[in-house]
Amino acid sequence: NAGVTQTPKFQVLKTGQSMTLQCAQDMNHEYMSWYRQDPGMGLRLIHYSVGAGITDQGEVPNGYNVSRSTTEDFPLRLLSAAPSQTSVYFCASSRAIGQPQHFGDGTRLSIL
Amino acid sequence: AQKITQTQPGMFVQEKEAVTLDCTYDTSDQSYGLFWYKQPSSGEMIFLIYQGSYDEQNATEGRYSLNFQKARKSANLVISASQLGDSAMYFCAMRTNSGGSNYKLTFGKGTLLTVNP
Numbered sequence: 001n002a003g004v005t006q007t008p009k010f011q012v013l014k015t016g017q018s019m020t021l022q023c024a025q026d027m028n029h030e031y032m033s034w035y036r037q038d039p040g041m042g043l044r045l046i047h048y049s050v051g052a053g054i055t056d057q058g059e060v061p062n063g064y065n066v067s068r069s070t071t072e073d074f075p076l077r078l079l080s081a082a083p084s085q086t087s088v089y090f091c092a093s094s095r096a097i098g099q100p101q102h103f104g105d106g107t108r109l110s111i112l
Numbered sequence: 113a114q115k116i117t118q119t120q121p122g123m124f125v126q127e128k129e130a131v132t133l134d135c136t137y138d139t140s141d142q143s144y145g146l147f148w149y150k151q152p153s154s155g156e157m158i159f160l161i162y163q164g165s166y167d168e169q170n171a172t173e174g175r176y177s178l179n180f181q182k183a184r185k186s187a188n189l190v191i192s193a194s195q196l197g198d199s200a201m202y203f204c205a206m207r208t209n210s211g212g213s214n215y216k217l218t219f220g221k222g223t224l225l226t227v228n229p
Contacts, residue, residue: 033217042116042203042219043157058216090157098145098207103157 002026006091006104013081013111021076021107023091031094032074033058033101034066036087043090049074050097081111114139114208116220123225125194132179133189133223135204145207146187148178151222152200160202163187194227201225 007022025032033048035058045058049068063085065077074093078085088108092101115138125131137146148160163171163178171178179188191198204220 035219040221042221043205044219045217048217059218088155092157097209100147100159100162101157102159103149106155 004091004093004102004104006089006107008107009105010108011110013078013109015081015083015111017081017111018077018079019081021078021089021091021109023074023076023104024072025074025093025102026072027093027095027102028071029093029095029102030071031097031099031101032068033092034064034074034076035090035092036060036085037090037106038087046076046089083111085109086111114141114206114216114218116204116206116218118204118220118223120223121221123223125191125225125227127196127227127229128193130190130192131194131225133191133202133204133225135187135189135220137185137187137204137206139206139208141208143209146178146180147205147207148176148187148189149203149205150198150200151203157203161189191225196227196229199225199227 004025030051034046035043037043044060047066049055055066088106090106091104094101117136144165146163150158161173161176163180175192177190201222203222208216
């Protein structure tokens, strides 16, 4: 059972670079979301999607874009990386809104 | 605004004893859900237990139970018979949905539990 797969696991970027964090799930879940985890801050919701073609902003969306062209994939794009975006990023999915979420293993992103 | 407060940055418990991790929440929504997740040092997030705002019974899952006191807006996690493998960070989270896709999930800052042998 693959569950929620995030790639890459680690990434170092320079300020101003762009990149895409990949997230894929094989459970046919409708709901997917992205969080960032910073020391002492818990997890904060960046963007979420309630189904293919539908996305919405969470608590900290600035600097990030998402799209949901298929049920399985929910990539997170950083258009111009900033040091403040250094964090651990988690992707999660659930069968529906409000159901317990399955998390990926996280992507540790450092921006110099 | 939705808010989750976990007032215990760290907790210690002896192996085989019970421990309660505190969580209080604030929301004006009538319908909401409360979750607890465990994050071991390896970093993954593991779902433990869920309580809906309209559930009359406290949720239980094996050694985990949720002490839900709606009037006090608290949703404390009780771990019975602690094991060394329970040492981890524990997060309380609240789902609110004001309608349609207006969905929010808010996490507390976490409590680091250490189980001593």
